[in-house]
Amino acid sequence: MSAISQSHSQTAGRLAAFLARAFARPSFVVGIAILGLSLALALFPQVFAPYDPLAFDLQAMQQGPSLAHPFGTDNFGRDVLSRVIWAYRVDMQMAFFATIFALLIGLTVGAFVGYYGGIADVIFGRCVDAIITFPFLVLVIAIVAVLGPGLVNMYVAITAVNWVYYARLTRAEIMAQKANDYAAAGRVLGYSDRRIIFRHLLPNAISPIIVYWMTDMALAILLGSSLGYLGLGAQPPAAEWGVLIAEGRNFLMTAWWMSLMPGIAIVLTGLGFSLVGDALADLLRPKGR
Amino acid sequence: MATRRKSIVLDVKHLRTEFGTRERPLVAVDDVSFQVGQGEILGLVGESGSGKSITLRSILGIVRPRGRVAGEIRWNGQDLVSLSEKQLRRIRGREIAMIFQEPMSSLNPLLPVGLQISENLVAHTDLDAKARKARAIELLELVGIPAARNRLDDFPHEFSGGMRQRVMIAIALASNPKLLLADEPTTALDVTIQDQILRLIQQLSRDLGMAVILVTHDMGVVAETCDRVAVMYGGRLCEIGQTADVIADARHPYSLGLLRSIPRDVAPRTPLYSIPGAPPALNALPPGCAFSARCPVAGAECPEVRPGLQSIGGLRQVACHHLGDAQAHFRPREAAQ
Numbered sequence: 369m370s371a372i373s374q375s376h377s378q379t380a381g382r383l384a385a386f387l388a389r390a391f392a393r394p395s396f397v398v399g400i401a402i403l404g405l406s407l408a409l410a411l412f413p414q415v416f417a418p419y420d421p422l423a424f425d426l427q428a429m430q431q432g433p434s435l436a437h438p439f440g441t442d443n444f445g446r447d448v449l450s451r452v453i454w455a456y457r458v459d460m461q462m463a464f465f466a467t468i469f470a471l472l473i474g475l476t477v478g479a480f481v482g483y484y485g486g487i488a489d490v491i492f493g494r495c496v497d498a499i500i501t502f503p504f505l506v507l508v509i510a511i512v513a514v515l516g517p518g519l520v521n522m523y524v525a526i527t528a529v530n531w532v533y534y535a536r537l538t539r540a541e542i543m544a545q546k547a548n549d550y551a552a553a554g555r556v557l558g559y560s561d562r563r564i565i566f567r568h569l570l571p572n573a574i575s576p577i578i579v580y581w582m583t584d585m586a587l588a589i590l591l592g593s594s595l596g597y598l599g600l601g602a603q604p605p606a607a608e609w610g611v612l613i614a615e616g617r618n619f620l621m622t623a624w625w626m627s628l629m630p631g632i633a634i635v636l637t638g639l640g641f642s643l644v645g646d647a648l649a650d651l652l653r654p655k656g657r
Numbered sequence: 658m659a660t661r662r663k664s665i666v667l668d669v670k671h672l673r674t675e676f677g678t679r680e681r682p683l684v685a686v687d688d689v690s691f692q693v694g695q696g697e698i699l700g701l702v703g704e705s706g707s708g709k710s711i712t713l714r715s716i717l718g719i720v721r722p723r724g725r726v727a728g729e730i731r732w733n734g735q736d737l738v739s740l741s742e743k744q745l746r747r748i749r750g751r752e753i754a755m756i757f758q759e760p761m762s763s764l765n766p767l768l769p770v771g772l773q774i775s776e777n778l779v780a781h782t783d784l785d786a787k788a789r790k791a792r793a794i795e796l797l798e799l800v801g802i803p804a805a806r807n808r809l810d811d812f813p814h815e816f817s818g819g820m821r822q823r824v825m826i827a828i829a830l831a832s833n834p835k836l837l838l839a840d841e842p843t844t845a846l847d848v849t850i851q852d853q854i855l856r857l858i859q860q861l862s863r864d865l866g867m868a869v870i871l872v873t874h875d876m877g878v879v880a881e882t883c884d885r886v887a888v889m890y891g892g893r894l895c896e897i898g899q900t901a902d903v904i905a906d907a908r909h910p911y912s913l914g915l916l917r918s919i920p921r922d923v924a925p926r927t928p929l930y931s932i933p934g935a936p937p938a939l940n941a942l943p944p945g946c947a948f949s950a951r952c953p954v955a956g957a958e959c960p961e962v963r964p965g966l967q968s969i970g971g972l973r974q975v976a977c978h979h980l981g982d983a984q985a986h987f988r989p990r991e992a993a994q
Binding site: 548 | 717719722745746747748749750751754755757758759762763764765766767768776777780781825828829838
């Protein structure tokens with residue numbers, strides 16, 4: 369009993385030490401602060417947003433930033449700040465859902481292909497070639513165009529292309545780990561292939577994949593808002609940064625805040641993901657053991 | 658030394674392991690036969706690339722699927738060569754265990770050692786969590802890790818090289834294997850630690866009645882540890898016999914050369930003897946004796962006609978056409994030293 373609690377306290381101690389090292393990095397602190405705030409805004413927009421994001425106010429159309437409307441109002445008199453805040457909900461969702469399935473599929477496929485090699489690897493290689501031959505955005509747009517616009521179809525389209533990048537990375541990492549004796553040791557101990565792959569190889573291979581995932585979430589927001597801008601992602605009147613920028617593009621000269629404010633939100637959130645990803649890359653890098 | 662032979666646990670007959678295409682195979686192990694008795698330590702000696710590690714890996718079938726194994730490996734009445742991967746998995750780690758050369762990389766760096774031991778127990782025994790923990794502590798104590806109870810939660814990088822090799826042995830012993838395959842277990846360790854690990858293996862083999870096949874390139878290790886020794890060259894056996902006999906009275910030119918290259922009672926700055934030439938590549942093995950290109954007493958027939966293993970009394974077997982010449986070539990110089 370005491371040994372079990374001791375084991376827990378040791379694990380907790382290691383976690384605490386890791387967090388201490390993480391929070392000693394300014395880039396990690398800034399990144400985590402941005403992401404924490406973004407997450408709070410995404411989870412509870414109704415708490416933070418001063419107005420209803422969809423409520424027209426025809427008395428206050430296209431007003432510049434003021435105390436009543438810090439980010440100004442749009443061409444229907446909707447409060448831009450409230451719309452940017454409500455858009456966090458959609459855009460943070462995009463960061464997650466556009467990447468998580470690609471991550472899971474890529475991890476599984478890449479792990480098996482990297483471990484077994486042979487004919488599966490050859491077939492996989494050709495599939496990868498076929499997919500990465502197309503420019504990423506063009507392929508995604510083509511798939512969305514076939515499926516029809518909308519958030520869910522956008523996730524499907526992005527996942528269909530994006531998993532390849534995770535699978536490629538995982539495959540390479542697993543192949544490198546496989547060369548270590550502990551993989552052979554697992555085999556001579558009579559462990560199943562699945563156990564060796566998922567319990568021994570993958571945990572040792574996962575750090576660069578996690579780091580890539582962080583950066584990819586930033587890219588997913590950019591991609592999602594690009595598609596929103598093009599009218600292929602989130603649909604108006606829903607608030608989404610790409611949609612907001614698109615709505616403001618006709619009024620750039622007269623009401624620049626309509627496009628600028630959601631643009632700043634995109635940059636800031638992307639920066640948060642990048643900073644955290646960058647810090648994790650340093651923190652998770654294997655030290656000279 | 659008395660020739661007491663216990664019951665045979667592993668009987669390898671005409672083992673052949675090849676890689677590459679079927680049309681032009683690279684034969685890494687060719688027609689190797691040997692037996693291991695219960696509780697016996699058999700040394701497998703040879704240079705790098707002589708096929709000794711591949712022989713070990715063939716026994717457990719982990720050269721597959723890239724390598725093809727032929728011949729017969731009798732273990733408890735079963736032929737391991739004919740077993741499927743799934744059937745082999747029940748023998749690996751449970752009846753036959755293996756340890757590797759590099760203790761630095763043969764443990765999973767992300768799992769505490771206690772978990773790595775109990776993982777083997779989960780795979781091969783019915784013990785519950787509490788019993789597994791007790792057994793893990795017992796095993797770590799058995800291999801001589803001080804304060805074993807406190808080290809279960811430590812990660813591999815918190816152990817020194819020698820201690821890691823002990824942990825590896827503890828993991829291998831978890832399910833009471835009858836045979837331990839040790840692939841150069843001390844090569845990566847410094848000499849004092851090497852000695853401790855060899856003694857540990859010896860003692861475990863004696864106490865647990867466990868047979869051991871010890872692969873090494875170090876004749877000193879063999880002399881110190883093994884009951885019998887088999888000398889390999891170019892994927893084939895040259896000589897096999899009781900360790901004391903082989904070391905005192907080697908017959909094959911290659912064994913003689915190996916023994917000669919150990920410096921004994923020489924003055925400082927005496928150049929060390931080395932066998933001239935380098936081992937042949939797998940794709941350039943002669944049809945006859947693999948050692949013929951480097952052999953000082955090779956005749957015209959040696960590269961053409963393969964010498965078979967012949968019994969030369971007792972349990973000694975040697976594969977050479979020119980036993981007499983070899984004796985004559987190496988003896989006088991041995992005497993001169």
